[in-house]
Amino acid sequence: MRRLGSTRGGGRTGRLTAAVACGAALAALTVPAAEARPLAQGGPAKASPGRAGVHWAVKDTGTPQIRFRGLAAVDRRTAWLAGTGGTVLRTTDGGTHWRNVSPPGASDLEFRDVTAFDARRAVVLAIGEGEASRVYRTDDGGATWTESFRNTDPKGFYDCLAFFDRRHGLALGDPVDGKFRILSTADGGRSWRVLPSDGMPPALDGEAGFAASGQCLVPAGPKDVWLATGGGAHARVLHSADRGLTWTAADTPIPAGDPAKGVFALAFRDRTHGIAVGGDYRPGRPSPASTAVTGDGGRTWRPAAAPPPAYRSGAAWLPHSRTAALAVGPTGTDLTTDGGRSWRTLDTGSYDTVACTPDLSCWAAGEQGRAARLER
Template sequence: MRLLGVGMCVAALAVTLSAAPAQADTGGPGDAPRDPRGTGWALKATGKDAVRFRGLAAVSRSAAWVAGSKGTVLRTSDGGRSWRDVSPPAAVAEGLELRDIEAFDERRAVALSIGEGDASRVLRTEDGGATWTESFRNTDPRAFYDCLTFFDARHGLALSDPVDGRFRLLATDDGGRSWQVLPAAGMPQALPGEAGFAASGQCLVAAGPRDVLIATGGGAVSRVLRSADRGRTWSAVPSPVPAGDPAKGVFALAFRDRATGLAVGGDYRADQTSPRAAALTSDGGRTWRASTTPPPAYRSGAAWFPRSRGAALAVGPTGSDVTLDGGRTWRALDAGSYDTVDCAPDGGCWASGEKGRVGRLERR
């Protein structure tokens, strides 16, 4: 949207915090801890205090990629003790805003830069960032790409704000080496002022091998658009997260599986409150209900704990929150400023944001 121009596994935390009072039905073995006390983000110095990292891809407890302003991309393979600057030279030279990065492993990643016209680009590396290839450059001045997602190592999509009244999508079936604009016929009409937010790389998310969802804001109501055929046809439903202003709506989605998902957002302006900043779904995004106890302020990113039925994280400029009951209630976890969050299959959770901040969730 144009307005936004050391590790831990869940089981280990469960053992550490098992003495805490049980207040949530978190299921059985391997689920999330019943209480978040004693955990928080451990900062991992990047040396990039002038960069804001809104793009993040967690590969494992040891490995992660971050992408941000000034064309910057960093990669760690030692849990954040050191970072390798693998920024694409052309992106640095042009000062591109890299707002999303999706990594398949420590060597392969796809990054998205945002902006009007040819500022929106897709870059790809197969050698850990030693070299990058530009695989897409937008030539339509009406398009503005916000985020991207992958279903698997071959199939992915990238989302633009509406063009001619409908959201525009790019598709790849070769791991990001080439991209094609999808036909708009299956996309519902956008609401006046409706767009996606390029805040955390989570306004477009895959939920399984074919399902994909879009988070919107800026219109009269916030909506979630859902496709079960990799973006060919769509349906749109309202979200209880307030909208009605260009700064308000759903900023991020996170899905545990095809059915179970979270939406977070609010009003990103620091002087405005966000009293209903989260919602949840249990039917694949067909219907949404408001969180009973939402985060206390605007949140721009969300992620589920791996192998957990009920635990997830939400982050934003004023702090981080945790839910242990699938998004119905949220509790404060950390007061640090972060824009996005991602958890790897092995349980390593990372967050990143302004002033070069990167954190890994650890026991304190």
């Protein structure tokens, strides 16, 4: 849809204990926005630690000219970034070093999403009208890439992708002939096919997806997946329980009715509990109802009682937590510890996307080549 300024301890008991401690530390460091230290504008990003020492530790990517809206966090050591100028970076040492593993000849493409299965296997999505929308896959850490899909429909525009497991995945395309278009793969992104549109509800006038953070299409479990929309009269979330064959739509309380407004990202911790974030992405515009929550798998949505203070483009549940999640955007990072009902600002630095991993690590990425890992 929108380019947004240019053409994702040992043993269960130990993990849960660590998650509770992590959530408690995050809550303890929450400070009023006026006390948070903003990241430097127009220059390298700087860390903004809180009182308890938990903070975004910025990892120098050496690419200040790139904006990374695609993020795949594998664990606390391995992460992939996808951004402008056809750029793909990979780290395997926690962000100390980043290797440029961009596909050859992709410098004119806009990479907006990446899914990584491990340190060697990843799938990236380029967005844009017509043939600008493409999918690439690597099996050797980015040493070589195979183009596995190129959109040949001039009306097509793909926004984001998501995988249920290492083989089955989907990609979301903006409406063509009045319905959202869904790509499907059953071989890990090596080949794709357009799914039938019979089970897709009609799109609203002006409705589309936002290629803002790689989180406009998110799965939970082996078959459930949700997609986020904006630009229409209502900001909606559509749900499929059969890997994209049939869908149902639900309105959210997030503002819509304008091409710049809607739901930009989703995060589901299971098949029932989810968070939607968004608002108005234009700088300086108010977003008084930028988050919503669901407890019934997306059938109904409620506004947050105390939402973040501005538009947010990415969200992620903290590892192994039932109540704690992060939301990020150009003006800051916010934390909820009550399942999305209320949010408090942690940091005022600019990030577009955020992801957390089972080994209790969280990563974020954004403009000016910014990448960071949550540390304490």
